[in-house]
Amino acid sequence: MRRYACPNCSNEVHFRNSECVNCHSRLGYVPAWDQMFYASPDDQLWHDGATAYKACANRQSIYCNWLVESDDEEEHCLSCRHTLVIPDLSSDENREHWAALEEAKRRLFYSIEKFKLGVGDLVHQPDTALRFEFKADTLTPDGKTTRVLTGHDRGLITINVAEADDPTREKYRKAMGEPYRTLIGHFRHESGHYYWDHLVWNTPKLDAYRAIFGDEREDYGEALKRHYEHGAPAGWEATHVSSYACAHSWEDFAETWAHYFHIVDGLETAGWYGLDGHTPDAGLKRTPGGWSDAGPYGAAEFRPLMDAWVPLTVAMNAMNRSIGLSDFYPFVLSDTIFAKLEFIHGIIHDRG
Structure with missing residues (x-):
């Protein structure tokens, strides 16, 4: 940003x-x-x-x-028009949650615009456009709760508005053993599924994708069931950016896609505040006040991004520890994860 x-x-x-x-x-x-x-x-x-x-x-x-x-x-x-369903606004809590969701979505659309990815045509080709539904859990007449599941289905992203409630989201984060869970993370992750359909599926990139992320033809339902029953395999940190990324090839891609967005947007912010942590010859143009107009969003090469990102995260982790907070960046990026991030970089910037 x-x-x-x-x-x-x-x-x-x-x-x-x-x-x-x-x-x-x-x-x-x-x-x-x-x-x-x-x-x-x-x-x-x-x-x-x-x-x-x-x-x-x-x-x-x-x-x-x-x-x-x-x-x-x-x-x-541009951002608000892509929301097709909003929660019941007779509840003040739902209105607050909707506002928080839309604010996070605008940050996603900011990145999409910077990457020039496009969001589809809602008027002429609505079924292939990026769309959103924000829904709340409901109580049935017999007192049971009908849960809304956050997920993606052929361009339609559904998000449970409870994710906008900080205590609820923190409860889910702890229950699932996640080091990181945020609204912007949800939006970036779910958008990864949408762009997989448009940038990977049925393209020349598919074979390279399978070589790096695995075969997406594995039964998705069975893969998720196995993951929730048994968890991620030991040593997953060496190959995946999160434990959930181990569940299925699609989830590995979506988690890595979201992480790439975190990195690029974080670098842009750091650059504008003079905290970019890279040398002037790192291959990324910058002005005295920060990045150039293209900035990290327009970086042609992947490695200079990582050369800037890694020392920045080390410094930010040290800063957080100095004031008694948990790590700003609780991740370790291996060569395998670097390769996955580089694949994401390539399909974003080499679209012909």
């Missing part, structure tokens, strides 16, 4: 901000330009030369600060 400033007064603002705390300008983000625009408190539109923008229809309800061109018939921003 890059660093932003209020375009009116130059005070630092953050990706989620809809108002500058210094000059009180109304802020709006345009993903196509990766820029914050401003309007006075009394203006209804934001302007960039000849182009005018309006607020996303969700600005008031969930504080979405993304903008839409004023002459666009669509009332929702």
